[in-house]
Amino acid sequence: MKIYADNAATTKISDTALNTMLDCIKNFYGNPSSLYTIGQKAKEKLEEARLSIAEIINAHPSEIIFTSGGSEADNQALLSAAEIGKAKGKTHIISTAIEHHAILHTLKRLEKNGFTVTLLPVKENGIVDADELRAAIREDTCLVTVMAVNNEIGTIQPIKEIGEICREKGVLFHTDAVQAVGHMPIDVKAMNIDMLSASAHKFNGPKGAGFMYARKGIRLTNLIEGGAQEKGKRAGTENVAGIAAMAAALKESVENMQAVNERLTPIRDYIIKGLKEIPHCALNGDERERMCNSISFCFEGIEGESLLILLDQKGISASSGSACTSGALDPSHVLLAIGRVHDVAHGSLRISLGADATMEEADYIIKSVKEVVEYLRGFSPVWRDLTSGKKEFIL
Amino acid sequence: MALYSDKVMDHFLNPRNVGIIEDADGVGEVGNAKCGDIMKMYLKIEDDIIKDVKFETFGCASAIASSSMATEMIKGQPLEQADQLTNKAVAEALDGLPGYKMHCSVLAQEAIHEAIKNYEEKGENKNE
Numbered sequence: 376m377k378i379y380a381d382n383a384a385t386t387k388i389s390d391t392a393l394n395t396m397l398d399c400i401k402n403f404y405g406n407p408s409s410l411y412t413i414g415q416k417a418k419e420k421l422e423e424a425r426l427s428i429a430e431i432i433n434a435h436p437s438e439i440i441f442t443s444g445g446s447e448a449d450n451q452a453l454l455s456a457a458e459i460g461k462a463k464g465k466t467h468i469i470s471t472a473i474e475h476h477a478i479l480h481t482l483k484r485l486e487k488n489g490f491t492v493t494l495l496p497v498k499e500n501g502i503v504d505a506d507e508l509r510a511a512i513r514e515d516t517c518l519v520t521v522m523a524v525n526n527e528i529g530t531i532q533p534i535k536e537i538g539e540i541c542r543e544k545g546v547l548f549h550t551d552a553v554q555a556v557g558h559m560p561i562d563v564k565a566m567n568i569d570m571l572s573a574s575a576h577k578f579n580g581p582k583g584a585g586f587m588y589a590r591k592g593i594r595l596t597n598l599i600e601g602g603a604q605e606k607g608k609r610a611g612t613e614n615v616a617g618i619a620a621m622a623a624a625l626k627e628s629v630e631n632m633q634a635v636n637e638r639l640t641p642i643r644d645y646i647i648k649g650l651k652e653i654p655h656c657a658l659n660g661d662e663r664e665r666m667c668n669s670i671s672f673c674f675e676g677i678e679g680e681s682l683l684i685l686l687d688q689k690g691i692s693a694s695s696g697s698a699c700t701s702g703a704l705d706p707s708h709v710l711l712a713i714g715r716v717h718d719v720a721h722g723s724l725r726i727s728l729g730a731d732a733t734m735e736e737a738d739y740i741i742k743s744v745k746e747v748v749e750y751l752r753g754f755s756p757v758w759r760d761l762t763s764g765k766k767e768f769i770l
Numbered sequence: 771m772a773l774y775s776d777k778v779m780d781h782f783l784n785p786r787n788v789g790i791i792e793d794a795d796g797v798g799e800v801g802n803a804k805c806g807d808i809m810k811m812y813l814k815i816e817d818d819i820i821k822d823v824k825f826e827t828f829g830c831a832s833a834i835a836s837s838s839m840a841t842e843m844i845k846g847q848p849l850e851q852a853d854q855l856t857n858k859a860v861a862e863a864l865d866g867l868p869g870y871k872m873h874c875s876v877l878a879q880e881a882i883h884e885a886i887k888n889y890e891e892k893g894e895n896k897n898e
Contacts, residue, residue, distance in 0.1 A: 697806060721806040754785070754827065756808050756828055759826060
């Protein structure tokens with residue numbers, strides 16, 4: 376059995392998106408900045424995509440800036456908000472300990488440039504405390520940036536509540552919604568979102584396309600200088616095919632959203648229940664406030680990379696927050712932030728289901744993970760120390 | 771391109787000399803769970819020759835493969851020679867390891883070294 380279960384990393388492009396992309400590449404190859412018909416036809420494709428995306432998140436088309444993906448959107452949103460703040464003498468930014476590195480590393484860069492950053496901790500269930508966030512806002516706070524859904528443990532953050540607090544306090548609110556857009560309803564007005572980042576390949580669109588929403592009136596800082604594309608805020612000839620395919624993929628995802636949610640939630644819960652039968656393990660993140668496709672576990676006494684490679688041998692593509700999978704020394708900052716100690720965080724597994732996942736696949740996943748964990752524990756000196764009582768179990 | 775060579779995959783999927791030796795003459799444990807790698811080597815020694823060797827490893831595929839390969843390389847070898855096994859030799863025997871995984875082969879070298887040291891220390895204590 377072959378199961379692609381790493382949809383939080385990327386998704387397979389949908390037929391609709393692929394066909395849109397091919398049609399654009401073949402038939403709308405013009406440069407949207409050219410004034411002749413072929414160019415203007417490509418421009419039309421671009422603006423159709425902008426309108427469609429804007430309508431889905433309840434924004435105005437002029438508030439959508441196309442980017443190369445989520446990381447670029449995150450970078451531009453943060454640097455723009457920082458510039459705006461700096462001009463007013465406000466140099467404090469609030470974020471969380473569980474953000475994506477596109478946010479965390481940009482914040483590090485801003486710190487080097489004189490900004491002060493408060494990284495809020497999260498509760499054990501991986502959710503930010505909105506009251507704590509409210510208390511952290513200072514006179515000189517220029518930006519709050521909190522992800523909508525965490526990419527590693529799938530927890531859904533109280534974005535609407537945070538948006539309300541920020542609006543009340545007059546602080547800009549950005550959300551990295553890369554894992555959320557196309558998977559849960561987003562209404563930038565109802566949620567008081569000032570800026571938002573999204574990426575096409577997380578909702579069955581192509582890689583290399585994404586967008587940023589920036590509320591009207593927010594002055595953007597350019598990352599790329601050049602031509603007057605995107606109202607002069609993002610230079611470079613537009614990725615027309617990628618953008619059109621992104622809009623098509625988003626429309627399709629949103630249309631199927633409710634049905635996919637209803638179908639996947641019981642499959643997710645079934646896998647969680649099945650994996651919990653493994654001794655000395657723990658589910659990462661809140662049981663209810665999580666994406667319908669997201670499962671994250673820590674297993675004591677084993678290491679995640681070997682777990683992944685053995686699952687790959689069984690045809691399952693999954694992911695881990697182990698340091699060994701990334702070449703880093705420390706395991707996932709997200710797992711550490713929810714209180715998993717190093718020893719346990721190394722033994723993590725993330726399964727993110729595709730929209731077409733089945734119960735039959737769920738059974739195979741449960742069976743395979745059980746087998747692999749037991750096998751690795753069979754020759755783990757850590758497991759031996761734990762079971763012989765030499766060391767105490769953490770989970 | 772695959773992450774690991776066929777040799778690494780073979781030793782990871784079919785590790786040689788896995789397990790423990792209850793009455794081992796020397797035991798060496800290196801690494802720590804915090805870093806995500808622990809290797810434990812058990813040696814059975816007769817007439818300064820490694821008669822048997824077993825290992826247990828908590829770690830990634832290359833750590834498990836390095837342990838497995840290292841045990842094969844020292845089994846039947848005189849102690850002195852086994853103690854000179856380098857991490858480079860282990861990595862080469864595996865047809866190479868990705869750069870950031872080289873420390874796995876270092877652990878294998880160190881685990882053997884610690885096990886031999888443990889054996890020698892026991893011997894010294896007996897003589898006292």
